[in-house]
Amino acid sequence: MESKVLDSVAVNTIREQFPILNQEMNGKPMIFLDSAASSQKPVSVVNAISEYYDKYHSNVHRGVYKLSQVATDMFELARKKSKAFLNAASEKEIIFTRGATEAINLVAYSFGEKFIKEGDEILLSGMEHHSNIVPWQLLAERKGAQIKVIPVLEDGTLDLEQLDELLNPKVKIMALTHVSNTLGTVNPIKSIIQKAHKQGIPVLVDGAQAVPHRKVDVQDLDADFYVLSAHKMYGPTGMGLLYGKEKWLEEMPPYHGGGEMIERVTFEKTTFNELPFKFEAGTPNIAGAVGLTAAIDFIENLGWETIMKVEEELLSYGTERLSAIEGFTPYGIAPEKSGVISFNIGQPILMMWEPSWTSLV
Numbered sequence: 001m002e003s004k005v006l007d008s009v010a011v012n013t014i015r016e017q018f019p020i021l022n023q024e025m026n027g028k029p030m031i032f033l034d035s036a037a038s039s040q041k042p043v044s045v046v047n048a049i050s051e052y053y054d055k056y057h058s059n060v061h062r063g064v065y066k067l068s069q070v071a072t073d074m075f076e077l078a079r080k081k082s083k084a085f086l087n088a089a090s091e092k093e094i095i096f097t098r099g100a101t102e103a104i105n106l107v108a109y110s111f112g113e114k115f116i117k118e119g120d121e122i123l124l125s126g127m128e129h130h131s132n133i134v135p136w137q138l139l140a141e142r143k144g145a146q147i148k149v150i151p152v153l154e155d156g157t158l159d160l161e162q163l164d165e166l167l168n169p170k171v172k173i174m175a176l177t178h179v180s181n182t183l184g185t186v187n188p189i190k191s192i193i194q195k196a197h198k199q200g201i202p203v204l205v206d207g208a209q210a211v212p213h214r215k216v217d218v219q220d221l222d223a224d225f226y227v228l229s230a231h232k233m234y235g236p237t238g239m240g241l242l243y244g245k246e247k248w249l250e251e252m253p254p255y256h257g258g259g260e261m262i263e264r265v266t267f268e269k270t271t272f273n274e275l276p277f278k279f280e281a282g283t284p285n286i287a288g289a290v291g292l293t294a295a296i297d298f299i300e301n302l303g304w305e306t307i308m309k310v311e312e313e314l315l316s317y318g319t320e321r322l323s324a325i326e327g328f329t330p331y332g333i334a335p336e337k338s339g340v341i342s343f344n345i346g347q348p349i350l351m352m353w354e355p356s357w358t359s360l361v
C-alpha cells in the first residue's frame with residue numbers, strides 16, 4: 001500500500017507497542033480488525049496496570065496510610081485526566097462505571113426514577129447498540145412510558161426530518177449514539193442536541209465508538225450525559241465512565257447502594273456521599289482507572305491529527321479494495337463515517353426502514 005500518511009507516522013513503531021500483534025495467526029503476521037468490539041492494549045497500558053499491582057495496590061478513599069493515599073491519588077488522577085479528555089466542567093461530573101452499558105443503565109434507572117412517568121416518551125434511534133436500547137425498555141416497562149425511534153435512511157444516516165416530528169413535549173429524554181458501531185455513521189450530534197434542547201429535552205450520547213476516533217468536547221456538544229468504555233479506547237475491560245451535567249447528577253437519586261456512596265449509615269437512615277461518589281458504590285476498579293489514565297495518555301501522545309488521518313486513509317483504502325470484489329455490497333455509506341466497514345458478498349440484503357423495526361443492529 002502506498003501511503004504518505006502511514007509512512008510519516010511510522011506505522012510499525014505504533015504496531016510494536018501492541019505486544020499481542022507480535023504473533024502469527026494462520027501462518028501470517030496477526031492483523032486485528034475487531035477493535036470496535038474491543039481494542040488491543042498498548043504496552044504502556046499493560047505496564048501501568050501491572051506496576052499498580054506490583055507497587056501501589058490498596059483500597060482508596062478510606063486508608064490513612066501512605067499506600068492508600070498513593071492509590072487514591074492514582075485513582076483520582078484518572079478522573080482529572082478524564083475530565084480534561086472530555087472537557088467536562090468539573091471532576092464531580094465524571095462517574096466511573098464498568099463500561100458504557102453500566103453508565104447507560106445508571107442514567108436510565110436514576111434519571112428515570114426521578115423524571116419519567118406514565119405516558120412519557122423516550123426517544124432512541126434505529127442505529128443504537130442494544131446497550132442503548134434495553135435499559136430504556138426496562139425503564140419504559142417500569143414506568144409505563146413509550147419508546148419512540150428515529151428511523152435510519154438507506155445510506156446509514158438518521159432521518160432528520162422524522163426527528164423534527166418526533167421531538168415533542170412528551171419526550172422526556174433522548175438517547176443517541178455519537179458514532180454507529182455497525183454503520184460507522186458519525187451523527188451530527190451537536191445540532192441534534194440543539195434541536196432537543198430547544199424543546200427542553202435532555203440528551204444522553206453513547207460515545208463508546210466515538211472517543212477512540214475523534215476529540216470530544218462535552219461542553220461544546222452541550223451533552224447532558226455522555227458515556228464511554230475504556231476497553232474500546234486501548235484501556236482495560238470492566239472500566240468506563242458516565243459524564244453528566246452536575247445539575248442533573250445532583251437531582252438524580254443513587255443507583256447502587258453501599259461502600260463509597262455513603263456518607264453516614266444508621267439502620268434508621270443513610271445519607272449519601274457528594275458527587276461523584278454518590279454514584280460509585282463499593283470498592284471501585286482502581287487498576288481499571290490506572291489503565292484508563294494510561295490509555296488517555298496513549299491517545300494524546302499519538303495525537304488526534306495522526307489518528308484521524310490514518311483512519312481516513314485506511315477506511316478509503318479498505319473500501320476501495322473491497323469494492324473491487326464481485327458482489328460486494330457496503331452497508332453504511334454516510335458522508336461522515338468512522339472506520340467501520342459493514343458489507344455483504346453475494347446477494348444484497350435489502351436494507352429499508354420498516355416502522356415496526358426497533359433497531360437495525
Ligand code: PLP
Pocket residue numbers: 036037098099100101102129131132177179180181206208209229231240
Ligand atoms: N455502545 C456502543 C455504540 C457499543 O459499540 C458498545 C459495545 O460494542 C456498547 C455501547 C457497550 O459497551 P460495553 O460493553 O463496553 O459496556
